[in-house]
Amino acid sequence: MEGENKAVIVLAGMIGAGKSTYTKFISDALGSEPFYESVDDNRILEKFYENPERWAFSLQIYFLNTRFRSIKEAFKHENNVLDRSIYEDALFTRINYEEGNMSDAEMDTYLDLxxxxxxxxxNMPKKSPDLLIYLRGSLDTVLNRIEKRGRTFEQIDGNKGLLDYYTHLHGQYDGWFNEYDKSETLIIDINQYDLEKLEDAEKVINMVTEKLAEVRNKASIK
Structure with missing residues (x-):
């Protein structure tokens, strides 16, 4: 992607939806730079799963800071794919607040920040992504993918509270997506497409390139 073909794309979707996999696939196909949310460098994430009430606020501040840094860099380069963006952070924070993991004061502080x-x-020259791709799928599909990738602290076996958290979060995602208005959007049904299958992979990248062409056409008319 060169010149007018540059684009900032952000991925959105549930924990386990496949955002990192799609980020690599799309960035490789388009010749752009991937930005990943690092789990290995996150010293708070596993603590949050062990004790959400103690660590929810710290985790959300950590995510807000790292995603703010990433999207600033993405807007400067203007040719990249982010596996999660700052736009979803408020949803995760609100779920933690509704689950009783954050106080009123913590929620107010987070929203102000x-x-x-x-x-x-x-105030930046580029103010928003060109495209947000929502990886949408059933709760069963997401839970199966979480189990398959095998991060111990993410597993629901014997942890009804975590299953309730996933269920609550999944139930709010469509509402969040319907209110998102920062850029053009594309929905990819992860129940229907499997990137390990060549035919599905080709369909997905065709969907993305066609949507980007539509976005650029609209921008050129303005």
């Missing part, structure tokens, strides 16, 4: 950061993004 988020608003401050979003104002900073509004």
């Amino acid at each position: 988020l608003d401050n950061m979003m104002e900073e993004l509004d």
